[in-house]
Amino acid sequence: MARNPAVLEVTSVHRKFGGLQALSDVSFAVEQQEVVGLIGPNGAGKSTLFEVISGNIPPSSGAIAFHGDDVTRMAAFRRRRSGLCRTFQKIRLFGALTVAQNVAVAAQQCVVDGNWRDEVASALAKLRLTAQADRYPSEITLPDRKKVEIARAIVGRCRVLMLDECLSGLTRDEADEVVQEILGLNRQGLTIIVVEHVMPVVMAMAQRLVVLQHGCVIADGPPKEVAANPVVIEAYLGARHRPAP
């Protein structure tokens, strides 16, 4: 079967903070409309990798290509405008702006064709946030705040959506609701990379898992295959849990 073209390619990315090697020779690719789970123990480098891919911090070396274009040195705002979008581990909505205004500031920069107001309304409708449009982030529930972050990320030109622990702090029902919204976006054609600690959810959502440990990729494959990988089991549970050969 022919493989879809890669929309995002991370090649040999290294990132050092002083003496700490946060990312070491990280390489992987994400295909069109794929849902990729980026997992690993705490401190594995997942969030750093998100920061590097989104352009918030530069890599020490290596390359990032988006739809075939080298974006390694491209400013973060240009990456967002070209369709490489993300949410944050800790919600970072603009508290002085309403829900609609939060989405609108992104839409005004990122909508290339059409009316940005229509795009805002469409993004809010997709995430079922229309009724909350005129409220401030402090006036809505946590799941709705998470959905506003997603709406702000997908409005306008969004081709790859990176979700950084978007289910943290949610109850199971709330998480299920947000997951359904995310999978709905994927069905509409969006490519999604998700960092998540809730493993059953990642296993159910992702078509492929990339596992990081100590800044290195230790496994990359379908969820079932990765879950049975002894190196991954050891990374998560320690050597004594390694299955007998």
Place this chain on the structure above:
Amino acid sequence: MLQALLSGILVGGVYGLFSMGFSIAFGVMRIVNFAHGELVMIGMFAAFFAYSAAGVDPLVAIPLAFVVVAALSAVLYLLVYRRFVGRATLQQLLAAIAVALILQTSATLIFGPSAHAVRSNWGSQYLLIGPIFLSYAQLAAFAISVACVLTVEAVLRKTSWGKAIRAVADDPEAAQLVGLNSQVINITAFACSGALAGIAGAVLVSYYPVSPHVGFLLMPIALIATVLGGLGSIGGAFVGGIICGVIQQMTSVLWTSALQDVPLYGVLLLLLAFRPYGLFGRVSAH
């Protein structure tokens, strides 16, 4: 007392205007621009120059002061301040003080060290309402200040640019990651901050003499008004400016004009001790 109160409000309106500019630089970029008083001074000299060279009234020269100081501020941001956004406050302060000294010295070299005053016919006239007399120049300055403040507030609340500025002020990193070019926003915000200083300078010179050192006298007022109004609260800085004006005038009447700034510093110390987020700031403000 009523006379002092009204005079304080009128004078305070102009303080509020340039304090708003100071507050924008702080609120958006977290820059404590200690050269803001010097930007007001440049605005005063721009209007004075128009008056002395072509007989143009300072209020008519507002667009000139606006453009000159906004352009100078944009250049200063690109050359100096952008390197200090997000850096430690001490580094910013030292850089801003250096800029202030350079602007002061340049003004001394160009205009000389002495004070210059505009002597327009209407500027020295007063409106008499019973026992109260109010300077036409101060009334005009106050009206212009209020108009500018309302305009700035409307721009920040209603326009795309204003919302982008508020987003960058809230979280510059997140703003970049939703597609906003923080650098462009910062340049325009800093130019806007300077433009308000320029307008304040032009209206101030209609009743207050300008010298290269006048910025040194105005800077503490901007700082106190901003802290008083609430760090990060742009509208609050205007109210803070009015309160500063009233305190000054009341002190002049009830005590002595020579010490009119002393209670201001007392208010600053009390605020920093008991309500560091000011009257209108949020507890989470920086």
